[in-house]
Amino acid sequence: MSDIQLSENELWIASFYRSSEMSGAMFFGRVARTIRGPLQKDVTHHFADESAHASYWTDCIDSLDQRAIPMRDAYQDRYMDAVGVPASLMEVMAITLVFEKRTIGHYNQHLREDNTPAPVRATIEKIMLDERWHVRYVREALQAMEQRYGKQEIEDTLARYTAADVEIYGKAMAEFEERFANQ
């Protein structure tokens, strides 16, 4: 039996992370299944990473003798609701770049919490290694897409998604403020 116990809020947050990683895996699974070009390898890797991250969170919760709370809600769903369905590979990559940067920022913020339980901290740190690669390959992919989609179109799309991200994240944090404040 573990010496550490997750509080109700900590369990909810870890379960929310798990749900969001699963949602990411399902999203990238869909994209990886249809993609044909040079990104096929990276997107399939990304899909596998998101699945692994969901597994890490499940293992983390399990190591603390608890069970993840089943939930339908995931951060990605809020993106789709707010910005609509990405209609091209470029838009998929653009929304991914904005989302991954937000994820890194949020996980970093979580790590700064002094009372973060050690298994949660270790899980975030393990995931962050992959997240940084995600940002790098997506950024390179967008650069390579400039010929096809136009540099300005890509910049406009990123700006649009970034503006939406600020709003979505603000709303989510306001909604979960109590849980994050009372971990």
Next chain:
Amino acid sequence: MIRVLVATVNRPRAGRHALRIAAAVAGLPGDPAGYRFPHPRASVTHTDQVGVAAVLVGGPAAGVGVDLEHDQPVRPATARFYLHDDEPHDDLLRLWTVKEAMFKADPANATRTLRDYRADDPAYQHVSARHLGGWLTVAACLAREPMPTNTISFETVASRVAGVLRVPETDLTPQTLIKDLAADSFMMVEMIVDLQEEFDAVFTQARLREVDSLGELVELLQESAA
């Protein structure tokens, strides 16, 4: 024999200036603003140090392209975006200019990427040279078989949609609403990306928002395809 005239102007971003000179020598219209690229007889490239123009002056070419890249480190990881695994990877900067020049020489490059070209494609001729502290490549598109494009019709699109979403094809009509097709947004993403990849089409989210029915989506694909 393909003959190309190259003009260089040693001034930052002076591609249009170089074009004015090359066009005048070749007897083409001299106003650079009048050129739209890809152009069948002209191409420009510039860096923060220099501008270069290439103008086709003889030979049976459908297009010409020029690219200059000054010496700089090229990350091997990015090669996959412009080289196939079985193509040489010996000098990435030079190969980048080859692909860029081929892309510019292709009169129908609107929806293609650098990886759609192969350096050994017999439909192109290209020459690379060390120039101005970098690689300069000029390419000519001799002739090109039309890219294999799938016929975009209601039947072909409906067949694709049915396969991706696992819905009976017989249930689909031009009036079928797109929002009724996919059970969730992720399925919608898969369907839309698949259609763009399959039919070599490019359109944006804003354009997609104007479309309600499957019939309208077919029209959008037809308008947006290469």
